[in-house]
Amino acid sequence: MSLLQKVKLFAVISFVIVAGTVSAQSTVNADSLLQQAQQAAQQGNYNTSRKLARKVLVVAPAYTDAAILIGNTYTWEQKYDSASAVLKPLLATAPSHAEVYLALAQLGLRSKEHPEVILSYVDKGLAIAPQSQELLEYKIGALIELKKYKEADQLLESLTEKGITYKNIKAQLHNLASINSIRTEYQYATFNTNIPDWHLASLEYTRLIKPGSISGRVNYANRFEQQALQGELDFWPRLNDKTYLYLNAGFSASKLFPDYRAGLEVYRKLPLNMEVSLGARxxxxxxxxxxxxxGHIGKYWGKYWAGIRPFIQQQHRKVQATGIIQLRRYLIDEDQHLTLTLAKGSTPATQVGLQEINRLDASRVGIESRFRLGNSCYWGALLQYEHEELSKESSRNRYTTSFSLQYRFE
Incomplete structure (x- = not known):
């Protein structure tokens, strides 16, 4: 071998060794940076996580896990357009990566994308990773959104057989599949004056139908040594995914309840987990x-909901205003919660007798609870205090307790 050939051979070997070393170092650096980015994301430092993940992509542009992490952090921050811009191109660059479909399914569920689209992501991911517990859970969520409750329940049963516990999800799924419910409530009010105690009770049947839900209710009142019955009908039809109505009609032949009552309210869902309504009774x-x-305006965030509802009450030429503020804390799920109510104004919480509605003013504070008893039953309770101004010279304190029980079934 000539000297020139030896030199060329040495150069080639040296290049291979150096290139391999640099490549190995790049891989090590990328892995290390990604671990740091993941740790930052777990701690809620999403901006730091994205900066580190982008450094990974500079070192290793094809590192799909780094791009997925960037997209996920945007999803967790509810920056859905940014998440979509990062994740959707991965369908072309990494179509065999199951985590891509998992990230897109998560984005779809959180951003309220059409459930059929979410289901397509999940199915493609499961074709790659059929045992993925997270993908199976997202599939259950998509099936629930599509109201395919039996399919969701069957899939949930298959996971339960593997020893995975889904007690809360199963209870929620049971409720969604239950299209009938019976609810009864009893309310007891006492005063600091010589007025006899007030009693109010109701029995209600509700059925879910294709347009929405419809309820029939019988109310019983015992006040001022009089007893009375009232029949009511509520209808909650959906106009589209974001708009629905409340319709109410009632009748009574007694002097306690109004002879007739009617109500109409339009509800509209807004971005940022907000909802507004406008109506009349x-x-x-x-x-x-x-x-x-x-009307009302309400806002959901995390495990909380807050709402403001005004009432403008018109009688002949007299007009009065009432304001109600509510704060709700959800517990294990959306069917179990505690609600604080503060109100100022003459309009009562339940419109029964004319004397009650004719009061000049009132201040009210109440705490209400709702809890599950098994998969099908719920119980609720209310404790409430009101200071009522009946006239310029007369006022009283009212103490109200209420208990309710609901049973749902298919």
Whole structure:
């Protein structure tokens, strides 16, 4: 071998060794940076996580896990457009990576994308990783959104057989599949004056139908040594995915309840987990008609909901205003919660007798709870205090307790 050939051979070997070393160092650096980015994400430092993940992509542009992490952090921050811009191109560059479909399914569920699209992501991911517990859970979520409750329940049973516990999800799924419910409530009010105690009870049947839900209710009142019954019908039809209505009609032949009552309210879901409504109620007594104009604005965040509802009460030429503020804390799931209510104004929480509605003013504070008893039963309770101004010279304190029980079934 000539000297020139020896030199060329040495150069080639040296290049291979150096290139391999640099490649190995790049891989090590990329892995190390990705671990740091993942740790930052777990700690909630999403900006830091994205900066580190982008450094990974500079060192190793084809490192799909880094791009997925960037997309996920945007999803967790509810920056859905940014998450989509990062994740969707991976369908072309990494179509055999199951984590891509998992990230897109998560984004779809959180951003309220059409459930059929979410289901397609999940199925493609499961074709690659059929045992992925997370993908199977997202599939259950998509099936629930599509109202395919039996398929969701069957899939949930298959996971349960593997020893995975889904107690809360199973209870929620049971509720969604239950299209019938019976609810009864009893309310007891006592006063610091010589007024006899008030009693109010109701029995209600609700059925879910294709347009929405419909309820029939019978109310019983015992006040001022009089007893009375009232029949009511509520209908909650859906107009589209973001708009629905509340319709109410009632009738009574007694002097305690209004002869007729009716209500209409339009609800609209808004971005940022907000909802607004606008509506009216009318109460027709034998010698007086009352109009109540109302609406609300509510906001969900995390495990909380807050809402504000005004009432404008019109009787003849007299107009009164009432404001209600509510704060709700959800517990294990959305069916179990605690609610604090603060109200100022004359409009009562339940519109029964004309004397109660004719009060000048009132201040109210109440705490309400709702808990599950097994998969099908719920119980609720209310404790409430009101200071009522009946006239300029007369006022009283009212103490109200209420208990309810609901049973859902298919």
């Amino acid at each position: 009318t109460l027709v007594y034998s010698n007086e008609t009352i109009w109540l104009y109302t």
